[in-house]
Amino acid sequence: EIVLTQSPATLSLSPGERATLSCRASQSVSSYLAWYQQKPGQAPRLLIYDASNRATGIPARFSGSGSGTDFTLTISSLEPEDFAVYYCQQRSNWPVTFGPGTKVDIK
Amino acid sequence: EVQLVQSGAEVKKPGESLKISCKGSGYSFTSYWIGWVRQMPGKGLEWMGIIYPGDSDTRYSPSFQGQVTISADKSISTAYLQWSSLKASDTAMYYCARGTRYCTNGVCFFDYWGQGTLVTVSS
Numbered sequence: 001e002i003v004l005t006q007s008p009a010t011l012s013l014s015p016g017e018r019a020t021l022s023c024r025a026s027q028s029v030s031s032y033l034a035w036y037q038q039k040p041g042q043a044p045r046l047l048i049y050d051a052s053n054r055a056t057g058i059p060a061r062f063s064g065s066g067s068g069t070d071f072t073l074t075i076s077s078l079e080p081e082d083f084a085v086y087y088c089q090q091r092s093n094w095p096v097t098f099g100p101g102t103k104v105d106i107k
Numbered sequence: 108e109v110q111l112v113q114s115g116a117e118v119k120k121p122g123e124s125l126k127i128s129c130k131g132s133g134y135s136f137t138s139y140w141i142g143w144v145r146q147m148p149g150k151g152l153e154w155m156g157i158i159y160p161g162d163s164d165t166r167y168s169p170s171f172q173g174q175v176t177i178s179a180d181k182s183i184s185t186a187y188l189q190w191s192s193l194k195a196s197d198t199a200m201y202y203c204a205r206g207t208r209y210c211t212n213g214v215c216f217f218d219y220w221g222q223g224t225l226v227t228v229s230s
Binding site: 001034036038043044045046049055056087089091092093094095096097098099100101 | 142144151152153154166168169202204207210211212213214215216217218220221222223
């Protein structure tokens with residue numbers, strides 16, 4: 001099973017700042033990595049798939065990069081609605097696995 | 108509009124059985140995988156298993172194999188997650204989610220999610 005590690009666990013930033021979230025895989029997942037956003041009391045929402053492709057309706061301030069074992073989600077300028085928990089997920093190998101999440105909270 | 112609508116919250120006692128549902132609409136239900144994801148209170152996302160309603164091909168995460176049963180009734184565009192004997196540790200929010208168009212043998216990203224079903228198991 002591929003283990004995904006996310007860092008940092010918590011990121012405290014102010015609106016307008018840039019957020020950089022990391023996801024590392026225990027072995028290569030090629031580009032088969034996605035990012036999800038989850039707000040309190042809501043279901044997760046797909047942001048990025050295949051490492052760098054924005055899902056339908058996702059604002060351009062969200063971008064993904066990386067391949068192999070190291071991936072990054074960047075939010076170029078945080079909006080108030082972006083404070084949430086972010087999860088990465090791989091679909092390179094069976095079974096699908098999620099990372100533990102990074103919480104982006106207001107500084 | 109693609110929608111996944113899940114059944115309502117449940118409160119059960121240990122040892123009881125339960126079946127929760129996820130009804131898809133706005134797309135061809137038989138053409139996309141439907142997965143189930145557990146989220147225990149205050150914790151992260153855990154993938155449980157997945158079904159292809161078109162032919163009922165079902166796959167389970169090793170962590171959940173034998174613990175739950177996933178099924179689907181394509182005639183009513185509904186997927187199910189069921190337990191035969193609940194434990195207190197099954198207390199969690201359960202989400203169904205649709206696999207994207209590019210799944211490979213049930214290994215998917217998930218583009219649409221249900222609203223979640225909260226299952227509480229307590230004596």
